[in-house]
Amino acid sequence: MVRLKVTATHFQYTVAVGRGAWGGLRSLATGDYSSMFALTEAGLWHRWGREFLRASGLRLSRVIYVPAGERSKSLAQVEKTAARLAALGADRHSLLVAFGGGVVGDLAGFVASVYMRGIDYVQVPTTIVAQVDSSIGGKTAVDVEKAKNLVGTFYPPRIVLAEPTVLRSLPDRVFRSGLYEVVKHAILSGPLFFDLLERRLATLQPNRTAVIEPLIARAARVKVEIVNRDEKEADLRRVLNLGHTYGHAIEAATDYRRFLHGEAVGWGLLGVTRLAARLGVLPDDEAARIARLVWQVGPLPSMADLSPSRVLSLLGHDKKAVGGRVHWVLPERIGKVRIASDVPADAVARAFRSLQRAEI
Amino acid sequence: MVRLKVTATHFQYTVAVGRGAWGGLRSLATGDYSSMFALTEAGLWHRWGREFLRASGLRLSRVIYVPAGERSKSLAQVEKTAARLAALGADRHSLLVAFGGGVVGDLAGFVASVYMRGIDYVQVPTTIVAQVDSSIGGKTAVDVEKAKNLVGTFYPPRIVLAEPTVLRSLPDRVFRSGLYEVVKHAILSGPLFFDLLERRLATLQPNRTAVIEPLIARAARVKVEIVNRDEKEADLRRVLNLGHTYGHAIEAATDYRRFLHGEAVGWGLLGVTRLAARLGVLPDDEAARIARLVWQVGPLPSMADLSPSRVLSLLGHDKKAVGGRVHWVLPERIGKVRIASDVPADAVARAFRSLQRAEI
Numbered sequence: 109m110v111r112l113k114v115t116a117t118h119f120q121y122t123v124a125v126g127r128g129a130w131g132g133l134r135s136l137a138t139g140d141y142s143s144m145f146a147l148t149e150a151g152l153w154h155r156w157g158r159e160f161l162r163a164s165g166l167r168l169s170r171v172i173y174v175p176a177g178e179r180s181k182s183l184a185q186v187e188k189t190a191a192r193l194a195a196l197g198a199d200r201h202s203l204l205v206a207f208g209g210g211v212v213g214d215l216a217g218f219v220a221s222v223y224m225r226g227i228d229y230v231q232v233p234t235t236i237v238a239q240v241d242s243s244i245g246g247k248t249a250v251d252v253e254k255a256k257n258l259v260g261t262f263y264p265p266r267i268v269l270a271e272p273t274v275l276r277s278l279p280d281r282v283f284r285s286g287l288y289e290v291v292k293h294a295i296l297s298g299p300l301f302f303d304l305l306e307r308r309l310a311t312l313q314p315n316r317t318a319v320i321e322p323l324i325a326r327a328a329r330v331k332v333e334i335v336n337r338d339e340k341e342a343d344l345r346r347v348l349n350l351g352h353t354y355g356h357a358i359e360a361a362t363d364y365r366r367f368l369h370g371e372a373v374g375w376g377l378l379g380v381t382r383l384a385a386r387l388g389v390l391p392d393d394e395a396a397r398i399a400r401l402v403w404q405v406g407p408l409p410s411m412a413d414l415s416p417s418r419v420l421s422l423l424g425h426d427k428k429a430v431g432g433r434v435h436w437v438l439p440e441r442i443g444k445v446r447i448a449s450d451v452p453a454d455a456v457a458r459a460f461r462s463l464q465r466a467e468i
Numbered sequence: 469m470v471r472l473k474v475t476a477t478h479f480q481y482t483v484a485v486g487r488g489a490w491g492g493l494r495s496l497a498t499g500d501y502s503s504m505f506a507l508t509e510a511g512l513w514h515r516w517g518r519e520f521l522r523a524s525g526l527r528l529s530r531v532i533y534v535p536a537g538e539r540s541k542s543l544a545q546v547e548k549t550a551a552r553l554a555a556l557g558a559d560r561h562s563l564l565v566a567f568g569g570g571v572v573g574d575l576a577g578f579v580a581s582v583y584m585r586g587i588d589y590v591q592v593p594t595t596i597v598a599q600v601d602s603s604i605g606g607k608t609a610v611d612v613e614k615a616k617n618l619v620g621t622f623y624p625p626r627i628v629l630a631e632p633t634v635l636r637s638l639p640d641r642v643f644r645s646g647l648y649e650v651v652k653h654a655i656l657s658g659p660l661f662f663d664l665l666e667r668r669l670a671t672l673q674p675n676r677t678a679v680i681e682p683l684i685a686r687a688a689r690v691k692v693e694i695v696n697r698d699e700k701e702a703d704l705r706r707v708l709n710l711g712h713t714y715g716h717a718i719e720a721a722t723d724y725r726r727f728l729h730g731e732a733v734g735w736g737l738l739g740v741t742r743l744a745a746r747l748g749v750l751p752d753d754e755a756a757r758i759a760r761l762v763w764q765v766g767p768l769p770s771m772a773d774l775s776p777s778r779v780l781s782l783l784g785h786d787k788k789a790v791g792g793r794v795h796w797v798l799p800e801r802i803g804k805v806r807i808a809s810d811v812p813a814d815a816v817a818r819a820f821r822s823l824q825r826a827e828i
Binding site: 183184190222225259260 | 478543544546547550551554578581582583584585586607609612613615618619620621622
């Protein structure tokens with residue numbers, strides 16, 4: 109098990125990654141809380157709840173279930189959850205445990221940040237995306253209408269506990285979807301991690317915990333290091349948006365129904381790689397290597413039928429846009445990206461259309 | 469005009485109180501914002517908007533209206549407002565101006581704290597309660613079901629601008645309602661302010677700006693001083709809850725329909741004064757002086773018909789309760805209060821019932 113430290117100006121916390129991570133909860137003085145609640149999805153909890161409680165030694169007051177899926181990341185669900193917490197007697201000294209994937213983590217983190225103006229919470233991520241990315245960094249959010257993560261807070265958890273054993277119960281598609289984020293982290297990290305991932309990718313399966321563990325730990329470290337250099341995304345943290353600009357637009361254009369988030373990021377990585385290569389920012393051989401690794405993860409749901417104008421019109425809606433400008437994260441080589449706010453709209457459009465055509 | 473400084477660990481801002489306060493916006497580099505929006509109520513804006521824009525020199529992109537009344541302090545309204553901001557192109561570098569009373573201020577502050585994980589905002593309070601209390605201190609909140617302020621954030625404004633001229637358009641009842649909070653501040657402050665208020669109260673009218681101005685400034689200073697000593701209410705800031713424990717329960721028991729917030733605080737002050745006197749914490753003559761000043765503000769809507777058991781059952785629901793315990797703020801004398809978490813429930817009940825009987 110690896111222990112990483114997130115250190116920011118006003119707080120710090122541990123990200124424990126690896127088999128046995130749940131035991132890390134014993135290092136938290138949980139006896140000081142007036143009550144403790146888990147927020148999770150019913151199916152997931154029924155599969156892993158007992159094991160989690162045994163390994164963590166946690167004595168929960170109650171488990172609160174939210175429906176599975178992105179639709180739970182809503183202010184309506186925040187309201188329901190807050191009302192439920194209040195009805196169950198949660199007060200300012202209660203602890204909330206986010207046990208689940210990115211949706212549960214983002215929702216629980218947001219609820220914790222606003223319930224009675226802020227209570228402590230713990231992230232127990234149970235998907236790859238959550239373990240290597242969304243549970244780390246203290247960003248919480250819910251969606252408003254079609255605007256993903258429009259409303260949220262910066263609110264650090266007390267601890268993050270990523271146990272890779274739990275990935276065993278992931279459906280294959282969800283598991284693969286998470287790997288696109290690992291690919292993203294490898295591109296950001298550099299040749300060492302990228303090479304390793306190229307060699308290991310074919311061997312990754314949900315139940316091969318020992319093989320997955322070091323890759324998850326490595327990918328989580330990439331996130332921790334970026335967060336430590338820039339806690340508020342003003343600048344450096346923007347690089348994490350690699351693959352997400354096209355990705356968010358593709359998700360929005362399909363009402364978040366066709367693609368899992370990671371799959372949209374997979375398309376986004378292919379798109380931005382093509383864009384960077386065409387702009388002459390990224391050498392062709394590096395672009396080909398990135399594209400090969402993305403495709404090696406598995407097949408992606410088609411986007412050949414999407415209206416390019418619809419997708420392109422949604423690019424500017426990303427909340428990272430400032431004054432209507434889109435900040436592109438362009439790979440320059442494996443291990444280096446550049447932020448560009450002056451990418452010509454027609455280059456963006458052409459790269460997208462050529463990616464669509466390549467599919468057919 | 470008085471300029472007060474709120475200084476906390478991680479931020480500081482100015483509270484300008486008095487005629488000409490709106491001009492204080494010129495000290496903010498508003499040119500740095502990508503766009504600026506006001507959140508307000510239509511009737512209020514139609515009366516004062518033009519004057520505010522002239523005095524402040526502000527160039528707004530757009531005005532967003534919310535319905536008047538406590539019901540706007542909801543997550544549904546947060547969602548509507550965030551969606552509207554997004555549709556109008558607000559980004560991370562936009563400014564939100566809260567132009568209104570406590571409802572608008574609490575809502576706008578909360579929206580600002582979570583929109584794209586936080587944008588700058590300015591408080592322009594237009595009621596007495598907002599000018600001397602709710603706009604100062606960086607607490608934002610909305611209600612969830614019947615739980616008032618259950619969800620919120622600590623999020624400081626960039627500046628607070630309290631212009632007493634705007635109080636002219638307050639309906640008499642709303643004006644008087646705000647004075648109960650001024651009485652509360654005078655009790656917390658001490659004999660100097662309390663004596664002054666006793667002498668001046670009868671002369672206070674919405675349109676007598678010159679008479680109101682120094683009292684508003686003085687009451688705002690009480691709030692600023694308390695906030696500066698304790699930004700997160702862990703302890704010291706709790707004293708501001710004086711009169712609010714019975715008050716919130718009385719409001720909740722009447723579904724927030726019968727009493728204006730200040731009126732409930734008026735009853736709450738009478739209740740807690742009686743309670744403190746009966747517990748032997750507050751001398752009878754001081755209790756009589758406080759009660760006299762509260763009654764001097766004006767008549768209060770009756771609460772003789774309220775079910776005592778209903779009101780008393782709602783006391784524990786206050787979010788300041790920890791582990792089910794209610795922390796009472798008991799006056800010991802004018803200028804001094806004590807926090808007590810061990811007040812016997814039957815004393816609380818008897819004080820409340822005797823207050824009800826006194827009305828008949």
